Amino acid sequence: MSSALSSALALDKFVPYRLAVTAGAVSRGLSAVYEDRFGISIAEWRILANLGRFGVLTAGALAEHSTLDKPKVTRALQRLKSRRLVSRKTCRADRREVAITLTIEGERVYREIATLAQSWETQLLAALTVTERGVLLRALGKLDARALRMSETQDNPVARVAP
Amino acid sequence: MSSALSSALALDKFVPYRLAVTAGAVSRGLSAVYEDRFGISIAEWRILANLGRFGVLTAGALAEHSTLDKPKVTRALQRLKSRRLVSRKTCRADRREVAITLTIEGERVYREIATLAQSWETQLLAALTVTERGVLLRALGKLDARALRMSETQDNPVARVAP
DNA sequence: GCACGATAGTTTCATTTGAAATCAAATCAA
DNA sequence: TTGATTTGATTTCAAATGAAACTATCGTGC
Numbered sequence: 001m002s003s004a005l006s007s008a009l010a011l012d013k014f015v016p017y018r019l020a021v022t023a024g025a026v027s028r029g030l031s032a033v034y035e036d037r038f039g040i041s042i043a044e045w046r047i048l049a050n051l052g053r054f055g056v057l058t059a060g061a062l063a064e065h066s067t068l069d070k071p072k073v074t075r076a077l078q079r080l081k082s083r084r085l086v087s088r089k090t091c092r093a094d095r096r097e098v099a100i101t102l103t104i105e106g107e108r109v110y111r112e113i114a115t116l117a118q119s120w121e122t123q124l125l126a127a128l129t130v131t132e133r134g135v136l137l138r139a140l141g142k143l144d145a146r147a148l149r150m151s152e153t154q155d156n157p158v159a160r161v162a163p
Numbered sequence: 164m165s166s167a168l169s170s171a172l173a174l175d176k177f178v179p180y181r182l183a184v185t186a187g188a189v190s191r192g193l194s195a196v197y198e199d200r201f202g203i204s205i206a207e208w209r210i211l212a213n214l215g216r217f218g219v220l221t222a223g224a225l226a227e228h229s230t231l232d233k234p235k236v237t238r239a240l241q242r243l244k245s246r247r248l249v250s251r252k253t254c255r256a257d258r259r260e261v262a263i264t265l266t267i268e269g270e271r272v273y274r275e276i277a278t279l280a281q282s283w284e285t286q287l288l289a290a291l292t293v294t295e296r297g298v299l300l301r302a303l304g305k306l307d308a309r310a311l312r313m314s315e316t317q318d319n320p321v322a323r324v325a326p
Numbered sequence: 327g328c329a330c331g332a333t334a335g336t337t338t339c340a341t342t343t344g345a346a347a348t349c350a351a352a353t354c355a356a
Numbered sequence: 357t358t359g360a361t362t363t364g365a366t367t368t369c370a371a372a373t374g375a376a377a378c379t380a381t382c383g384t385g386c
Contacts, residue, residue: 005270008216009277013300015284016193017212021230022303023186025310030179032314049180053171060364067184071344074366096351096364107168114172120313121178127309128302135298137176139291140185146290147188150283151195223334234374237336259334259381 015143030120034113043068043076045113051086051102052110058097085109193283197276206231206239208276214249214265215273221260248272
């Protein structure tokens with residue numbers, strides 16, 4: 001019935017669209033698990049996760065690792081600080097920087113959520129074969145790198161993407 | 164140096180995180196291409212794309228197809244309407260529904276962006292082998308379905324995910 | 327018919343967002 | 357030094373967001 005354009009874009013095979021949809025569904029599904037149980041937002045969880053993984057980080061490093069913008073990091077840290085899950089200390093060497101670490105309580109919460117997140121992921125990945133999981137992760141890495149590279153060269157008229 | 168927790172979650176292998184990061188990079192990269200050139204937002208493009216693909220759709224169907232919430236659809240439609248890229252008509256059969264179609268100009272813009280988007284995707288996918296592309300799309304589909312299913316059964320204590 | 331609840335779409339409003347401005351400290355140049 | 361510039365982090369503020377309330381219409385039972 002509905003008169004689609006002859007040369008219409010096949011959205012169901014269009015990778016940017018499919019990525020956005022799946023990432024959204026997965027993100028909402030997982031965050032629901034810890035948001036209502038711990039009152040932790042996605043941004044807050046990303047920060048906890050990176051602190052759990054890397055130990056000490058500055059606010060800027062956190063922004064980079066967790067791909068959050070600076071104001072989001074500042075605000076998430078304020079909430080985490082007020083709940084005593086992280087502690088902040090201006091760096092001796094460069095007093096513009098703030099070193100962030102998990103408190104004991106922060107580590108406890110991190111570990112609880114990490115366990116939950118991991119078992120949620122296990123259930124999710126049960127939908128895939130082992131091979132598919134490997135290819136998926138590798139493909140995501142390649143696409144990520146390529147997308148960033150394309151964005152860079154986009155703004156910069158001198159540089160070109162290699163063929 | 165940085166004292167990571169012994170049992171830390173390996174973020175670089177954690178699928179929900181990797182999906183979010185890659186989807187974000189790809190989405191930003193692509194939208195930059197049409198946002199500055201056409202002044203079309205992501206939500207607006209999704210609507211154009213679905214109209215281009217399906218011809219006529221109600222606002223509700225658009226929301227479902229494009230995974231946007233209702234207010235977002237309403238507002239995106241207002242902007243598209245004011246730019247005369249879509250036309251609205253209340254349905255004869257059920258006068259609560261509004262049938263949306265692309266105008267001639269809307270079709271033109273749709274086709275232009277679709278062409279751009281497709282060539283952008285081609286450049287992106289050059290990072291992957293043909294096999295990887297296939298596996299990626301299939302995996303995304305499976306993950307999407309599974310994530311939705313897990314979210315449903317989460318809220319509903321009776322249902323359980325099959326093993 | 328007329329009340330009832332359900333559904334499509336819009337609007338409201340308190341919250342969230344993020345680009346740009348700001349502040350503070352470090353680094354560079356003269 | 358001292359002024360100019362850059363960099364890390366925070367704050368501001370206008371715009372976007374989305375849950376809930378609302379409006380309009382539909383279908384159903386009485």
